Amino acid sequence: xAGVTQTPKFRVLKTGQSMTLLCAQDMNHEYMYWYRQxxxxxxxxxxxxxxxxxxxKGEVPxxxxxxxxxxxxxxxxxxxxxxxxxSVYFCASRPxxxxxxxxxxxxxxxxxxx
Amino acid sequence: xxxxxxxxxxxxxxxxxxxxxxxAYSNSASDYFxxxxxxxxxxxxxxxxxxxxxxxxxxxRVTVLLNKTVKHLSLQIAATQPGDSAVYxxxxxxxxxxxxxxxxSGTQLTVLP
Numbered sequence: 495x496a497g498v499t500q501t502p503k504f505r506v507l508k509t510g511q512s513m514t515l516l517c518a519q520d521m522n523h524e525y526m527y528w529y530r531q532x533x534x535x536x537x538x539x540x541x542x543x544x545x546x547x548x549x550x551k552g553e554v555p556x557x558x559x560x561x562x563x564x565x566x567x568x569x570x571x572x573x574x575x576x577x578x579x580x581s582v583y584f585c586a587s588r589p590x591x592x593x594x595x596x597x598x599x600x601x602x603x604x605x606x607x608x
Numbered sequence: 609x610x611x612x613x614x615x616x617x618x619x620x621x622x623x624x625x626x627x628x629x630x631x632a633y634s635n636s637a638s639d640y641f642x643x644x645x646x647x648x649x650x651x652x653x654x655x656x657x658x659x660x661x662x663x664x665x666x667x668x669r670v671t672v673l674l675n676k677t678v679k680h681l682s683l684q685i686a687a688t689q690p691g692d693s694a695v696y697x698x699x700x701x702x703x704x705x706x707x708x709x710x711x712x713s714g715t716q717l718t719v720l721p
Contacts, residue, residue: 536711544706595707599651
């Protein structure tokens with residue numbers, strides 16, 4: 495049981511380039527989330543999904559798109575990367591149901607946009 | 609939106625002493641709170657949680673206290689060990705909106721030998 499995994503671990507992009515970050519979970523969780531963490535700060539929610547085929551905006555969605563084509567995967571896309579998107583990106587998931595509010599996090603993807 | 613904040617950005621304690629990390633939250637509608645530990649280069653790791661209908665919850669070496677009157681959370685770590693050195697975040701959430709978490713900025717705990 496790998497939990498939440500993220501690919502890649504580290505990436506360097508030039509301004510204007512695009513990329514996709516992959517999050518995968520093998521716990522059959524309904525909910526999945528993408529966060530970004532900037533130095534010295536807490537995590538901020540970018541987008542989230544309450545189930546396969548559904549996505550919704552979080553606190554800081556601009557410049558990002560997401561897709562949840564399969565229940566176990568949640569993709570985060572940057573169409574045209576900007577230096578302001580340099581950050582560490584974390585994916586999280588949790589199961590459906592009351593008493594299941596805790597989110598489980600992946601190891602993160604470090605992104606540097608030059 | 610309202611956010612969770614922390615009183616102290618850094619905390620240093622001697623090994624074996626107890627640690628207390630504080631957190632202030634501002635959304636009185638929040639009904640569930642979580643403490644996470646984040647080690648360098650890793651994702652946040654769940655430590656303990658508490659619901660708004662409780663004022664205290666204990667785990668293994670950790671205790672969370674909730675004071676709804678002043679909207680304050682604290683995390684107490686007993687007999688702090690070197691492995692406890694990390695950044696600690698509190699997070700709040702309320703029912704609805706897929707239980708989005710609002711995080712504080714974190715407290716860096718350093719355990720001194």
